[in-house]
Amino acid sequence: MPKVVRNKHTGNVHAIPPTKDWENTIAGQAFKYKPERPLEGPVALGVVVYRPMPKRISKDPHLRELALNRQIFPTPKPDVKNTTAAVEDALNGIFWIDDAHVVQYIDVDGVPFGKYYSDIPRIEILIRPLPVWD
Numbered sequence: 001m002p003k004v005v006r007n008k009h010t011g012n013v014h015a016i017p018p019t020k021d022w023e024n025t026i027a028g029q030a031f032k033y034k035p036e037r038p039l040e041g042p043v044a045l046g047v048v049v050y051r052p053m054p055k056r057i058s059k060d061p062h063l064r065e066l067a068l069n070r071q072i073f074p075t076p077k078p079d080v081k082n083t084t085a086a087v088e089d090a091l092n093g094i095f096w097i098d099d100a101h102v103v104q105y106i107d108v109d110g111v112p113f114g115k116y117y118s119d120i121p122r123i124e125i126l127i128r129p130l131p132v133w134d
Contacts, residue, residue, distance in 0.1 A: 001105035023081070026123065039096045039129050044057055046108035046126035047084050050118035051076070057117065067117035080115055087125060103130065 051074040057063045065073045078086075088099035096102070105113045108126045 007030075022078075022086045023090040026087055026125075027094060030091055030094045034094050038065075038093060039101060039127075041101070041132040042103040042129055042130040043096060043101050044104040044106045044126075044128040045084075045088065045102045046106040046113060046124075046128075047080075047087050048108045048111050048113065048124045049080065049083050050117035050120065050122050050124070051115055052121045053117045053119060058119075068119075070111070070116050072117065074115055074117055080113075083115065088125065091125075093131070 043095065053064065053067055057067050057072065060121065084105075088102055090134060093100055107113060108124045111124075
């Protein structure tokens with residue numbers, strides 16, 4: 001059940017999807033790519049969130065082009081920090097023992113870590129093991 005909050009400044013009401021639903025969805029997809037054993041050393045994590053384009057942007061060709069070229073950014077919740085935390089928590093026990101192994105955030109295929117608009121909403125995740133120096 002989504003959390004419902006009221007903006008104290010505007011009076012607008014917003015529904016925020018529960019983090020556990022995100023985590024369960026991410027974990028379910030991650031099992032398809034699960035390594036034989038969770039990674040034990042440090043890892044770099046890339047998370048790029050593609051949000052659905054609002055109608056007001058998708059109907060305006062100029063705004064749509066700006067959005068698809070990552071020049072207009074989505075600001076609705078959840079924020080990047082909470083999304084990344086959900087990804088890290090969801091991958092505990094699948095890709096790493098604990099999300100404390102994430103020591104660096106990286107781009108995904110040249111796209112900077114963050115959230116953007118797309119015609120195809122999704123989350124792209126890149127996990128890169130880093131060298132261990134003993």
